[in-house]
Amino acid sequence: MQTNFSPERLEADRLVRQANDILRTCVHCGFCTATCPTYVLLGDELDSPRGRIYLLKDMLENDKPASPKVVKHIDRCLTCLSCMTTCPSGVDYMHLVEQGRVHIEKTYKRPPMDRLVRRILGTVIPHTNRFRWAMLGGWLARPVARFIPGRLGAMAGMARRRPALRSSIDRAQVIPAQGQTRMRIALMRNCVQPALDPEIDAATVRLLTRHGCEIVIAEGQGCCGAAVQHMGEEEPAKAMARANVRAWTAAGVDRVVVNVSGCGTTVKDYGHLLADEPEWAEDARAIADKAVDVSEILAALGLMEPTTPHARIVAYHAACSLQHGQQIKTQPKDLLEAAGYRVVLPRDAHLCCGSAGTYSITQPELARQLRTRKVETLHALKADVIASGNIGCLNHLAAEANLPLVHTVQLLDWATGGPRPPALKP
Template identity: 80%
Template sequence: MQTNFSPDRLEQDRLVRQANDILRTCVHCGFCTATCPTYVLLGDELDSPRGRIYLLKDMLENDKPASKTVVRHIDRCLTCQSCMTTCPSGVDYVHLLEQGRAHIERTYKRPPMDRVVRGMLAAIIPRTGRFRLAMLGGWLVRPVARLLPGPIGAMADMARKRPALRSSINKPQVLPAQGPRRARVALMRNCVQPALNPEIDAATARLLTRLGCEVVIAEGQGCCGAVVGHMGREDEAKAFARANVRAWTAADVDRVVVNVSGCGTTVKDYGHLLADDPELAADARVIASKAVDVTELLADLGPVEPVTERRIVVAYHAACSLQHGQRVTTAPKALLEAAGFRVVTPAESHLCCGSAGTYSITQPDLSRQLRTRKAEALETLDPDVIASGNIGCLTHLAAEVGVPLVHTVQLLDWATGGPQPPALDVPPKGRGRKDARAS
């Protein structure tokens, strides 16, 4: 793609040079359109990666304020990165998108209700205590509030059960390895997981310590920064990243283990996010290189030997942030199979379920369409349980899927001597999608 950034801007601004390089990589082939969820749903060129690249090029190249049209189509992007998996030219779409979103945040004044919703999300979701209180309030008023249209109804619909009021596993501590220590690892504390499903972190800690890892819950760590980063709030995202880099550097760990794939994609990109930080750029690169999804670490540690073989059918839902953002595709399924589960994969496994962080709230109609499509693909497999590596996907799909949903690590913990995941206390295949939506 030909670009026309001014020589002065190219010389003076590293981000302008980055945008220029990314745009020049695109050859207009359109392969990305076939795997873009919003293009598959809407069929609009401007709701494809190629169309959005043209919009971003015009806005960034001319350094002009974002228009309503640009904002509408950029906001519809799920940041699923499926286009990057498909692209034969290696276009770094996600970093171009980040620049565009930051530019929108600086130059575009959103409608009042939009500003309120986005401000609430940025203030609440990255902070576990606030999120827990918000979910508790949503759970109390959900029977009425979920019927409201737009983002408010979508937020209330997230609160499908009372949030966990506390989670001891998430306080700063060091959990000793069982037997000889094989590694010292930090377990990232996610913002929403302790309130929505603290058993995921507990299962992760049990499994890692059982396999010889000393697990550190580091003092001072917090949100990865993805929520605010995807809203274009660049400074806030960097502040969260700096806090985490400092916490994990001080913890002196071999690996930073993440069991929420959306966070893992962000942490692995800290070297890029903090590239211009004079104090922490080098440490950020080190932390990014140490970051692993929990299934990557488990694969490195060796086969997960099952205590008792569980002859149940697991439909594996590949979260976009894991399969596209981190390119981790084989480890989760291989680990489940080695643990004695029969793993099946749905059609269109590359397409997003519509969760995508706050997308289910900011774009509720498109999100629901994608969820319905994914739910149908999963339930067609007639599984006993659905497993995924991202709390956002699990929570989102629970609104429509009538099959128990668990994190991959919960099944692995169960197979190797841990307790049965609480979700499996519900008889498998006991509810249909209609009943799931009504609950």
């Protein structure tokens, strides 16, 4: 793609050079349209990666304020990154759309309701205790929640059960390995998971300590920053990244293990996010290099022989942030099969379920349509349980799925000596 950024802007601004390089990589082939969930759903070229690239090019190249048209179609992007898996030219769509969202946030004044919803999301989601109380309010209001329209109703709908008001990893601590210590790791504490399903973290701790990992819940760690970053709030996202880099660097760990794939994609990109801050860049790159999904670390350690094989058919839902964002495709399935489960995959497994972080709240109707499509493909497998590696997907799918939903680590923990996941009845 030909670009026309001025030489002065290219010389002065690294992000302008980045946008220029990314745009020039695109060859207009359109392969991305076939795997883009919003294009498949809506059939609008501007709701495809290629169409959005044209919109971003015009906006960034001419350094002009975002228009309502641009905002509409960029907001509809799930950031599922399926396009990056498909693209034969290696277009770095992730960083281009992130740059576009920052530009939108700086140059476009949203309608009052949009501003209110985004302010609530940015204020509540990155803070576990605030999120807990918000979910408790939503749970108490569940008799009338279905009558609340639009995005506020979608927020209330997240509270599908009473939230947990405490979890086993709420405080900084070191949890010793069982037997010989093979590795010292930091376990990232996600913002919403301790409230929505603290058993996922408990299962992760049991599973990793059983495999010889000493686990550090580092003092000072917090939200990965994804929730605000995806809304174009660059500075809050950077502040959260700095706090985590500081905490995990001080902890002196071999790996940073993440059991929420959306967070993992973000943490692995800290080196890029903080690249322009000399005092942070080196440590950020080091932490990004240490970051691994829990399935990666288990595959590297080698899953112990299952002590309690379970003849369950598992429908594996690959979270976009795992299969596209981190390019982790085989490890979760291989681990489940090694643990004795029969794993089945839905058709169109590459398409997003519609959760996508805050997307299910900011774009509730599109998210609902994508969820319905995904649930239909999962039900067609006639499995006993649905497993995934992302709490956002699990909570989103629960609204329509008539099957138990569990995190992959819960099934692995059960097979290697842990308790039965609460979602699975005897």
